[in-house]
Amino acid sequence: MSEKNGPGLWEGFKAFLMRGNVVDLAVAVVIGAAFTNIVNSVVKGVINPLVGAFGTKDLDHYSSCLQGPCVTNADGTVESGIPIMWGTVLSSTLSFLITAAVVYFLMVLPMAKYLARQAARKAEKEGTQEVIEISELEVLKEIRDALVAQRGTGSGPESGTGAGPGSGSTPSGQ
Template sequence: MSEKKEPNLWEGFKAFLMRGNVVDLAVAVVIGAAFTNIVNAVVKGIISPVVGAIGTKNLDHYSYCLKDPCTGSGDTATGVRILWGSVLGATITFVITAAVVYFLMVLPMAKYLARQEARRKAKEGTQEVIEVSELEVLKEIRDALVAQRGSGHDRE
């Protein structure tokens, strides 16, 4: 009997790393991290100052005091403070991220893929017409040869 050799740990790990989806995921994480820096810069450099024109320039300063007295910050704070400005800032960051991803990545890629699909379908349609016409020509040639052969046998 032949013994099945089990792959060793290193071979299994190497096969796992060489799968396409693992590499794609790693690239997506790296690109996502770099993209996060861009979005954070847009929020910090453009959106926060625009919002700050209405109130404070730092959204983290927006808060509501549930239980007085709300004094101090960090570990020395007293009272119960709701930091709704932080939630607002995170929400704005999320909406901007989603908008940038959609309008600069998803929408153009969807349009590109739709154009590629339309080209592929048009090419397939052309090939079908060519194939049909070639088939018809071959049938006509066959019929002509059969007709010639039939008429040639009649002479003999």
């Protein structure tokens, strides 16, 4: 019994892992983590020093003291007071905004434009198909009308009476 359930379980798990959305998600997470490292390096290596050039220190070092005089050791541990490290929060916010902007402008916006073009092409194809179907229908109606008119004005025995098959009239002399 375990031999029968083992391969089925394994095959199901393998199918789950090989589905497109699971693999795509794994790739997105790995690339996102690598990209986050790049953005954090840019913020810490370029933006924080630029802010520090306009201010008095690096962005990560900006803080306020909530209670009492804040004293920190050289290694960054707090000796007394309660510091609020708002510079670090601002740095993280900048990292997030830069990451979001790059993802939007380099990934989301181009993909949205591509999908819109694809949808327009599909709608255009469907629109021409409708025109073709409508024109075929109109041609068939014209053929039908021509056949009915031909049958009504022809030289056969039914031509003058209009009482052909399916006309709904009955001969009156019987």
